[in-house]
Structure formats: structure tokens, C-alpha cells
Amino acid sequence: MRRACVRVPVAAALALPLALAPTVAQAGGKAGDGSSLGDAKGGRQGQNITVRTKVRTTVAGGSGTGRTGSLSSADGNWTPPACWYEPAFSPKEIQSTVKTWRGIGDLPLIGGIGDLVGDMLDARYKDGKPYKDYNLDKQGEGMFWAAAVNPNRKDDPEASSCDKPPFWVNNGQTPDEPLAVSPKVLAEYAYDELPIPGTEVTTAPAGETKVNLPTWVWLDKARFKKVSVTASLPGTGLSATTTAEPKSLHLDPGTPDARTTPASGDCPINADGGIGAPYEPGRANDTPPCGVTYLRSGAYPLRATVTWQITWTSTTDPGGTLPPGTFGATQNVTVQEIQSINR
Known part of the structure; x- marks a missing residue:
């Protein structure tokens, strides 16, 4: 046979x-x-x-919350290997x-x-x-x-x-x-391993607001801080540490019938590491440093996206930067008309 x-x-x-x-x-x-x-x-x-x-990967820093996600490259032509x-x-x-x-x-x-x-x-x-x-x-x-x-x-x-x-x-x-493994390849792999916190923003009024009433938006500085991941290959001496640092928050109100503050919708990081400012009683009609004002009633998907700056270092390579990453979340906002009574 x-x-x-x-x-x-x-x-x-x-x-x-x-x-x-x-x-x-x-x-x-x-x-x-x-x-x-x-x-x-x-x-x-x-x-x-x-x-x-x-x-192997190890994490330093972090959000202090179990709600994490993966970054999306802001450069549409680049992804980790x-x-x-x-x-x-x-x-x-x-x-x-x-x-x-x-x-x-x-x-x-x-x-x-x-x-x-x-x-x-x-x-x-x-x-x-x-x-x-x-x-x-x-x-x-x-x-x-x-x-x-x-x-x-x-x-x-x-x-x-x-x-x-x-x-x-x-x-x-x-x-x-x-495509041979190198410090840069390890740094790019660590990009995928960065534990990014969820991006649900705090708003005031919370969940329900009024037409033409500024809605304040902010993020807690304690949650949004630098986070690093070190990727290493045992027995080779190869390792790299990739660090993500939040840089800005972009607001998309979910409708063209709205104004954002700033007008671009991009809220920068404050000197203290926070984004925006918590609402304080008595400031309902003030312009928030980061917020949105809806012009029509309805239910809208408010999307908040944080952009993270990415750098990497290695003991055997000069290191450098990687494309910024973004991670966002959507939450519903209900907008009502302000009722008035004429006597």
C-alpha cells in the first residue's frame, strides 16, 4: 500500500x-x-x-477602580503589533x-x-x-x-x-x-495592557437638566492620573515601560442643539490634575469651565472621551512617544423645558 x-x-x-x-x-x-x-x-x-x-507585564499606578478599558489609537494608521x-x-x-x-x-x-x-x-x-x-x-x-x-x-x-x-x-x-521582539515591540505591547479607567463623568445637575441651563461636567483627579505598564521578556534583558497620562476630555453632547464649554468641546487638564470643576451651590447660572448647555428638550447620549499621552522608556533603548490613545463612555442625559406659570 x-x-x-x-x-x-x-x-x-x-x-x-x-x-x-x-x-x-x-x-x-x-x-x-x-x-x-x-x-x-x-x-x-x-x-x-x-x-x-x-x-510578562506589571502595572504601576492605576485608576483605583476595577472599571477599566483599552485605549484606541488616535492614529488610525497605527495599532500595537x-x-x-x-x-x-x-x-x-x-x-x-x-x-x-x-x-x-x-x-x-x-x-x-x-x-x-x-x-x-x-x-x-x-x-x-x-x-x-x-x-x-x-x-x-x-x-x-x-x-x-x-x-x-x-x-x-x-x-x-x-x-x-x-x-x-x-x-x-x-x-x-x-517583527523580532525588541524594547519598542514590548512598549507597543504594553500599550494594549494599560488599565485605563472608565470615563463616566460627573454632571450637575445629575442625569436630568433644563433647557438653556449650563450642565457642569468634571472628572475626579484621584482617578485620572498616570499609569504605567512594564513588559519584559525573562532571560533576555529586554524590557520597556509604557506610561499613559491624561491630557484632555472631549465632550460630544449627542445633538447639534447644544453648546459646549469650551466651544471646541475639549476640556484641558487642570494644574491639580483634575478636569473641569465640581459644581458648587449658587453657581447654577455661571459658565462652567467644562460643560454643555442643551437648547432643546429630549434625551441625549452625552459622550465623554479622554485623550491620553503615551511615552515609553527602556534601559537599553532611548525610548520615545507612541500615538495618543483615547477611551470614552456614553451616558444618557434628560433635558426638560423650564415650566413657567403666568398669572
Whole structure:
């Protein structure tokens, strides 16, 4: 009987046995120091199989509230990377993977696939095309790098763009690959991990206001402060810290029949870190530093969006800026006519 030819991607062949093996990290889990771990689930992105990322993140600062969201880039042409390449396999792990594949060749419904896959992997990693004997003579001198997916963007079509099979990189060297993990890539990944507080503003009058009556809007300075996330890759010395700082609040009253203060709808950050000013009794007819005046009665979706300035630093890179991020929320406002009685 002639054996059928089965084609299996190299990355898939390497990842499947490892995906079946126990892992130290589990998706969404915590490291021993309390820091969060990256995606720990090897999975299929389109037709590509990816390894579990080893990137860790830790948070400094924060909103003090569990209500958080992710930033949207203010630059429509930029998003954090959906995938990258990072150190993944030692020579012994590549050798062990081949052995695992050959060991499953006699399982029901598998038939000779295990040996076929083993032959394919050996052709690349053992027989000198391009590696010989799994690079066992270089054990401890480097790693095979493989594709890892940003767990926040696993459904992004770009997550399948890292489609190279694992390749060798000596310790201390940077591969000639634009998507190779670097301090900047880690900084951009940390962008996705920033815990941004919810943007529900405080208003006065609260929830219900009157036509032509200024509605005061403000945000608590205690909740809106700098927050930083450090992303690091253990064993490489690579890390980067990304910091978000609130810069302004934009108000969209939800109707053209309204005036915002300032007229642009952009309320800047105060010197004390707050936005706008809390309403005080007796100031109902004053112009608020941040607010909206509705000109017609009705129910309107008031949307408040905070713009955050993003910077990053690293001990091994000069650092710099990333595109500003925005995060907003919508709340309903009811506007009533002021009733008067003529005698």
C-alpha cells in the first residue's frame, strides 16, 4: 500500500506537541511575583500555529477602580503589533518535539503521519537544511525564535503575518527581522495592557437638566492620573515601560442643539490634575469651565472621551512617544423645558 503524502506546516508540527504538554503559565494567570503572564495558549491564527508568549507585564499606578478599558489609537494608521518573534525553543526542545511526533505515529486515525512529520522536521532541523543535528552543539549558545501572538489581538488578521518557521538566533544577537521582539515591540505591547479607567463623568445637575441651563461636567483627579505598564521578556534583558497620562476630555453632547464649554468641546487638564470643576451651590447660572448647555428638550447620549499621552522608556533603548490613545463612555442625559406659570 502506498503511503499518502501529507503536508504539515513546520510551525504546526513544532507547536502541537508543546500545546499538548503541561505549561507553567496559563492564559490570564499570574506569575509567582503577582505579575500577569502573556497568552499561554498555543493556538491557530488563520493557518499559522504560534507558541506561548513568555512576555510578562506589571502595572504601576492605576485608576483605583476595577472599571477599566483599552485605549484606541488616535492614529488610525497605527495599532500595537498583533504578533512578533521571540526566543521559544532550545535545541533539545526541537529534538524532543521530533521524538514526540514519531511516538504518536501508531495512534488510531493518525497512521503514518507522525513519521511523515518527523521526517519533515528532521529535514529542516537535523539534516542540514538549514540546521544540523538540531544545533545540539550550540545548546546554551542561543535559541530558536518563533512567532507569538499579542493575546489582545489574536483575532486581528495581522496576527497571521508572523508566518516564518522557527529560526536560530545566537545569544546577544538581534535577528534581521522587523517583527523580532525588541524594547519598542514590548512598549507597543504594553500599550494594549494599560488599565485605563472608565470615563463616566460627573454632571450637575445629575442625569436630568433644563433647557438653556449650563450642565457642569468634571472628572475626579484621584482617578485620572498616570499609569504605567512594564513588559519584559525573562532571560533576555529586554524590557520597556509604557506610561499613559491624561491630557484632555472631549465632550460630544449627542445633538447639534447644544453648546459646549469650551466651544471646541475639549476640556484641558487642570494644574491639580483634575478636569473641569465640581459644581458648587449658587453657581447654577455661571459658565462652567467644562460643560454643555442643551437648547432643546429630549434625551441625549452625552459622550465623554479622554485623550491620553503615551511615552515609553527602556534601559537599553532611548525610548520615545507612541500615538495618543483615547477611551470614552456614553451616558444618557434628560433635558426638560423650564415650566413657567403666568398669572
